[in-house]
Amino acid sequence: xxxxxxxxxxxxxxxxxxxxxxxxxxxxxxxxxxxxxxxxxxxxxxxxxxxxxxxxxxxxxxxxxxxxxxxxxxxxxxxxxxxxxxxxxxxxxxxxxxxxxxxxxxxxxxxxx
Amino acid sequence: xxxxxxxxxxxxxxxxxxxxxxxxxxxxxxxxxxxxxxxxxxxxxxxxxxxxxxxxxxxxxxxxxxxxxxxxxxxxxxxxxxxxxxxxxxxxxxxxxxxxxxxxxxxxxxxx
Numbered sequence: 001x002x003x004x005x006x007x008x009x010x011x012x013x014x015x016x017x018x019x020x021x022x023x024x025x026x027x028x029x030x031x032x033x034x035x036x037x038x039x040x041x042x043x044x045x046x047x048x049x050x051x052x053x054x055x056x057x058x059x060x061x062x063x064x065x066x067x068x069x070x071x072x073x074x075x076x077x078x079x080x081x082x083x084x085x086x087x088x089x090x091x092x093x094x095x096x097x098x099x100x101x102x103x104x105x106x107x108x109x110x111x112x113x
Numbered sequence: 114x115x116x117x118x119x120x121x122x123x124x125x126x127x128x129x130x131x132x133x134x135x136x137x138x139x140x141x142x143x144x145x146x147x148x149x150x151x152x153x154x155x156x157x158x159x160x161x162x163x164x165x166x167x168x169x170x171x172x173x174x175x176x177x178x179x180x181x182x183x184x185x186x187x188x189x190x191x192x193x194x195x196x197x198x199x200x201x202x203x204x205x206x207x208x209x210x211x212x213x214x215x216x217x218x219x220x221x222x223x224x225x
Contacts, residue, residue: 043215045212090156
């Protein structure tokens with residue numbers, strides 16, 4: 001089975017722009033979670049989608065949003081980028097029960113200049 | 114709230130040394146516990162997991178036992194290799210819809 005894939009792998013943007021990141025889960029997985037990883041804050045949960053519905057949300061501003069499509073692929077969007085948004089963004093997929101094991105993609109490295 | 118605390122790194126060991134990375138957690142109820150590993154430039158890989166008290170997770174020579182009485186899930190390996198050099202994350206998940214809570218990570222460096 002193919003693993004979780006994320007595109008693009010690297011992005012460079014400037015402040016004020018917006019960005020969309022994509023995540024394709026493992027076949028058969030219906031849940032996708034997103035995380036932000038930074039040296040200072042570590043790994044922080046952004047949100048989780050299951051069957052096209054946001055099921056859980058972390059403590060991030062409204063500039064961070066996401067969605068999930070009927071094929072379980074997910075996108076996250078960050079609007080009005082700030083320097084502090086520079087991070088590795090990881091998505092993870094699971095079968096869908098709240099405590100199921102999550103499998104991670106390689107991440108998208110976002111740099112905001 | 115729920116949280117995970119790991120021992121601070123970096124941890125530097127010689128090849129074939131014994132490894133312990135401490136992890137303790139705070140959670141209501143009975144979370145599932147995980148260890149993930151991250152190699153440079155990569156995402157997180159699941160190393161092992163345990164879903165209930167006294168369960169032992171194991172994989173690739175690594176082991177961890179879910180200890181409810183001490184709220185701990187320490188990672189151990191009897192003989193580390195240079196290829197084990199990576200950052201290790203302890204994490205828990207409770208009934209919160211796909212939200213993993215991570216420790217701060219422990220960097221391991223194994224020297225030949």
